[in-house]
Amino acid sequence: MYGDHIEIGALVRHATTASSDVIKTHATALSTAASLTGDVQVRNRGTTCGALAHADVAADQPAGALACGAIMVARSSSGTREIDAADFFVDSLTSALEPNEILTSIRIPKVGPGEGSAYDKLGRRGGHSDYAVAGAAAWVKTSNGTIEEARVAVTGVGTRPQLTEGVAEALIGTDGSDSAVREASEKAVDDITVLEDLYGSEEYKAHLAKVYVGRAVKAALANTS
Amino acid sequence: MEVSMTVNGRAVSADVEPRTLLVHFIRDNQRLTGTHVGCETGYCGACTVHVDGKAVKSCTMFAVQAEGADITTIEGVARNGELHPVQEGFWERHGLQCGFCTPGMIMSSIALLDENDSPSETEIRHGIDGNLCRCTGYHNIVRAVEYAAAKIRGEEPPPPDWERET
Numbered sequence: 001m002y003g004d005h006i007e008i009g010a011l012v013r014h015a016t017t018a019s020s021d022v023i024k025t026h027a028t029a030l031s032t033a034a035s036l037t038g039d040v041q042v043r044n045r046g047t048t049c050g051a052l053a054h055a056d057v058a059a060d061q062p063a064g065a066l067a068c069g070a071i072m073v074a075r076s077s078s079g080t081r082e083i084d085a086a087d088f089f090v091d092s093l094t095s096a097l098e099p100n101e102i103l104t105s106i107r108i109p110k111v112g113p114g115e116g117s118a119y120d121k122l123g124r125r126g127g128h129s130d131y132a133v134a135g136a137a138a139w140v141k142t143s144n145g146t147i148e149e150a151r152v153a154v155t156g157v158g159t160r161p162q163l164t165e166g167v168a169e170a171l172i173g174t175d176g177s178d179s180a181v182r183e184a185s186e187k188a189v190d191d192i193t194v195l196e197d198l199y200g201s202e203e204y205k206a207h208l209a210k211v212y213v214g215r216a217v218k219a220a221l222a223n224t225s
Numbered sequence: 226m227e228v229s230m231t232v233n234g235r236a237v238s239a240d241v242e243p244r245t246l247l248v249h250f251i252r253d254n255q256r257l258t259g260t261h262v263g264c265e266t267g268y269c270g271a272c273t274v275h276v277d278g279k280a281v282k283s284c285t286m287f288a289v290q291a292e293g294a295d296i297t298t299i300e301g302v303a304r305n306g307e308l309h310p311v312q313e314g315f316w317e318r319h320g321l322q323c324g325f326c327t328p329g330m331i332m333s334s335i336a337l338l339d340e341n342d343s344p345s346e347t348e349i350r351h352g353i354d355g356n357l358c359r360c361t362g363y364h365n366i367v368r369a370v371e372y373a374a375a376k377i378r379g380e381e382p383p384p385p386d387w388e389r390e391t
Contacts, residue, residue, distance in 0.1 A: 015279075039355025040333065041270060044279040045286065129354045 002107075009105045014043035014051070017061075027108045028223055029117035029137040029216075030064030036121060036128045037061060052088070053103040055095040055160065058131040062089050062161035064119050066153035067137035067216075068108045074101040082107075089160045114142040116223030120215045121156070122208055124199050132156035133199040134208035136188070138216035140171065142224050147171045152213055157205040158192045166190040167213055176221045185214035230294050232257070233301030241288050248272040250288035251298055259299035259328045263357070270356030273329035274298050280336035282355070299328035302335065310376040311335050311369070318385055320369030322360035330356050334370045342377050344370070 006026050008017065017023050018035035034048060037060050051061045052072065062085075065072075070085040074097055085106075088096045097103060111117075121128060121135030134156045141149040150168040155161040166187035174180035188209040196202045229238035232255055239254050251260050251274065260283060263271030267285040274283045275297040302309045311334045314320060321327040330353060337344060337352035344352060349370045350363065358366060368386065375382040 039270070040336065040352060041273055041280045041282045041355045042267065042285075044276075044281050125354070127351075129351070 005107045005109050007105050007107050008048055010047060010049045010103065012048050014038065014046045014048060014061075017048045018043065026110045027064065027068045027070075027117070028111075029067045029119040029139060029220070030061060030070070030108070032119040033060035033064035033135075033137065036119070036123070039129075049103045049106060052106065053095055053097060055089050055091075055093055056131070057092045057158075057160060058124075058133070058135070058156035059161065060119065060121060060132060060135055060155065063132075063135050063137035063153040063155040064117075065106060065108075066161060066163050067117050067119070067139040067151050067220075069139065069151060071107045072096075072103055073105045073107065074098075075104045076101040080104075086163055089162060091160050094160075111225070112141075114148075114224050116140060116142075116220045116225065118216050118219030118223055120212050120219060122212065134205055134212050136209065136212040136216040138213070138220040140176070140217065140220045140224065142176065142221070145175055147174055147176050147221075150217075152188075152217065154188060154192065154209050154213065157189065157194050157209045159195060162192065164188055164191060164209075164213065167217075171217065176217075178218075181214050181217050181221075185210045185217065188213040226289050228289050228292050230291050230296055232296045233298060243287065243289055245288045246284055247274075247276075247286040247288045247291050247296075248283035250291075251283060251296070254288075257298050257300050261325055261328060263325065263329075268357065269326070269329075270333060270353075271326050271329040273332040273356065275332060275336065278339075280333050280355075297332075299331060302331065309335065309373075311338065311373040313376065314369035314371075314373035314382075315366075317382075318365055318368040318372045320361070320366045326356055326358040326360075330358065330366055334366075334373065337370070338374055338377055342374055344374060346371075 014034045014037045024031045065085045072083040117139035119137040121132040124130035137153045139151045150171040152164045152167040167184050170184035189206045194202045261271040263269035265284050272283045333353045333356050372382040
């Protein structure tokens, strides 16, 4: 923990991201995504930074990192640079890292009053097992019952894990009621090229994106302090 | 490269190529062939062992990454000739057919029960979802783990499916 943010280093395993009280508090969406990444054995060895650098189309933690507003710290022989999560997941399995760069850590702003985040997904093997057929992460900042800021990201439905700006904009200024969330969730695939794959058609994926965006936003609202 | 570790309680060391996977070190160098190679890509779990008490897919590690570690393989699970409760469960509840996934299943199940000795069926299925089985449909594997959990808690295990009325 450093002042106003937490930092997760390159060797932090998924199991640690999932169980650390600090990460659960300040980056709930990322922590939950880590707990649903892979399986027990994979979580004992795989690393959060590794999963982010790998930038899989249907991975869980990229969505969590996007919602939590993570800043990626990349290092090369010529120095260090910071990359916003929003600019980090460029394409399928393609991050913004240059060929000579490694991801050495990520920084996430600590949560303040009224902030909360969450992640939910449908796994390829049903429930939460395996990569996301569709996954959504949400972060909200509320004040006096009104949503002031929001970030919502989806994974598994497009060419890369990405933010859905339309949903976030539609949530701001609302009271986060079920109907407000439902209406905002309808925009889940507005700015996104939905790709079908072995696990779902375009229509099914688009539908799932809306369902899971709704669930993630509701859970994030429930997680606000 | 020189690598040293403890395997099933015995200190071992060897000179290996750095690219040697832990599973190949265990099988080819240590001649412990109970740990199986199913996919070599970290998916199937047949290579699952314990590294410093944690279930790990040994095909996802280099042997040299296990330097100084405490490794347990399927061969190290029975004590003084007595089957581990999980092994007994797989025996008593017919938790295997071809047996290829079984060592990995047992290693994962032991790790699961170490964390939680009264898992629900959902928790069992979730706890071993890093291990694939092509024969059993997982049903009797779950029963085997339930048997073992009961034994570990010191309780009478539920009767096998084939002895129940319906």
